[in-house]
Amino acid sequence: MLFRILDPQTKANQFWRDFDRLNDELTRSILDSQFGSASNFPPVNVYTKEEEALVTCLLPGIEADQIDINVKDNLLSIHGKKKAEELAEGTEVHRREIFNGEFHRTLELPFRVDQDHVLAKFTNGVLNIHLPRREEDKPKKVSIIAG
Amino acid sequence: MNTLTKENKEEVLKQSAEKDVKTPARIYSPNVDVFETEAELLFRVEMPGVDQSSVEISIEKDQLILEGKFVPPAESRGQVRLAEYREGNYFRKFTIGKAIHSDKATAKMKNGILELTIPKMEPKKTKIEIQK
Numbered sequence: 001m002l003f004r005i006l007d008p009q010t011k012a013n014q015f016w017r018d019f020d021r022l023n024d025e026l027t028r029s030i031l032d033s034q035f036g037s038a039s040n041f042p043p044v045n046v047y048t049k050e051e052e053a054l055v056t057c058l059l060p061g062i063e064a065d066q067i068d069i070n071v072k073d074n075l076l077s078i079h080g081k082k083k084a085e086e087l088a089e090g091t092e093v094h095r096r097e098i099f100n101g102e103f104h105r106t107l108e109l110p111f112r113v114d115q116d117h118v119l120a121k122f123t124n125g126v127l128n129i130h131l132p133r134r135e136e137d138k139p140k141k142v143s144i145i146a147g
Numbered sequence: 148m149n150t151l152t153k154e155n156k157e158e159v160l161k162q163s164a165e166k167d168v169k170t171p172a173r174i175y176s177p178n179v180d181v182f183e184t185e186a187e188l189l190f191r192v193e194m195p196g197v198d199q200s201s202v203e204i205s206i207e208k209d210q211l212i213l214e215g216k217f218v219p220p221a222e223s224r225g226q227v228r229l230a231e232y233r234e235g236n237y238f239r240k241f242t243i244g245k246a247i248h249s250d251k252a253t254a255k256m257k258n259g260i261l262e263l264t265i266p267k268m269e270p271k272k273t274k275i276e277i278q279k
Contacts, residue, residue, distance in 0.1 A: 043232040049225035056224075058232055060195040060259030085191075088184060097178035098193055098260075110228065125195035125259015 041103045042078070042127075050139065053109050053131045060125030061098065069129060071118055074109045076131065111137050172217060173235030181241075188247065188265045194237050195259035202261055206249040211241040213261065246270075 044057040055076060059067065067080040084100035087093070112134045119130040180191040190213070194202065197215035205212045215237035248266040255262050 040231065044229065045227070045231060046229040047225040048228050052225075053228075054224050058195040058259070060193040061191075062258060087182060090184065092183040094181035094183060096180050098180045098191060099178070107229075122258075124198055124256075125193070 041099050042105065044078075044105060044107065046107065046109070048110060051133055053111070053113070053133070055107060055109075055127075055129040055131065057105070057127045058125065059122075059127050062125075064122040067122070067127065069118075069120055071113050071115050071131065074112045075106060076109060076113070076129065077104070077106045078127070078129075079104045173233055174238050175235050177213075177215070177237040177239055179239060183267075185267075187267055188243060190241075190261070190263040190265075192237075192239065192261040192263070193259065194256075194261055196234060197237065197256075197259065197261075199256040202254070202256060204252070204254055204261075204263060206243075206247075206252065206265070209242050209245045211243045211265075213237070213239045213241075213263070215261070 042057040042059045044055055047054040047056075057078060059080070059082075062080060062082050066082075067078065070077045070079075079102075081102045082100045109131060113131045114134045117132045121128045121130075178193045182189040182191075190211075192213055192215075194215035196217050198218065201216040201218065203212075203214040203216075217234050217236050219234060243265070246268045248268060252263060252265045254264070
């Protein structure tokens with residue numbers, strides 16, 4: 001796809017490098033990436049049930065203790081910093097597609113959250129935040145008295 | 148006009164549920180960092196949501212194929228309010244040349260990142276005697 005190691009830098013080799021790169025870019029455009037621009041990092045999904053909201057976001061390559069989660073009323077903010085790994089001297093970089101840097105997302109939820117019972121789990125680079133709805137905001141069933 | 152009986156409805160629902168299970172998952176091209184040192188090639192591949200046991204790495208001839216299988220959660224997550232990403236499997240292919248020790252490659256998965264290290268072969272040095 002992108003390089004042929006230990007080959008001399010001949011014109012033919014350059015042709016194959018370019019060919020592989022184009023081939024890979026074409027495949028990537030067909031297959032699509034899950035990650036958009038850096039301004040939209042991390043990508044999030046929001047699901048709701050009557051009793052809670054679930055926010056999931058893709059944060060591969062970060063430690064759980066590097067993520068800050070804050071909740072106030074119906075606002076959720078996710079903040080952190082993804083550090084690029086240090087490379088040994090003389091390391092050649094062939095590709096760098098993985099996002100590194102600071103990120104900050106704020107999401108407005110459809111209801112106020114019971115801040116004391118928020119549960120966050122981080123597994124395999126996916127953050128799952130369960131945000132229960134406040135008891136007083138839950139829909140109440142009104143019983144009808146027959147007249 | 149066709150009307151479905153209760154039993155027929157259940158059968159149709161069962162069939163459509165089975166169909167959903169069999170539908171192939173969407174395939175994504177994961178982001179990759181590729182580094183090369185004097186001794187090895189290093190690949191860092193983003194595969195969030197993929198467990199270590201669901202990763203497949205194969206090296207054949209000069210082709211490196213990386214695959215990650217995503218397992219959707221068992222329980223329903225509720226109504227979708229916002230969807231900035233979709234879930235699916237990962238696939239990426241590289242041409243890496245033949246001067247590598249594929250049998251000595253090592254891989255580890257941490258926090259949704261696959262790290263693969265492939266040692267390179269040392270270039271052969273052949274001393275040629277000059278005939279007198």
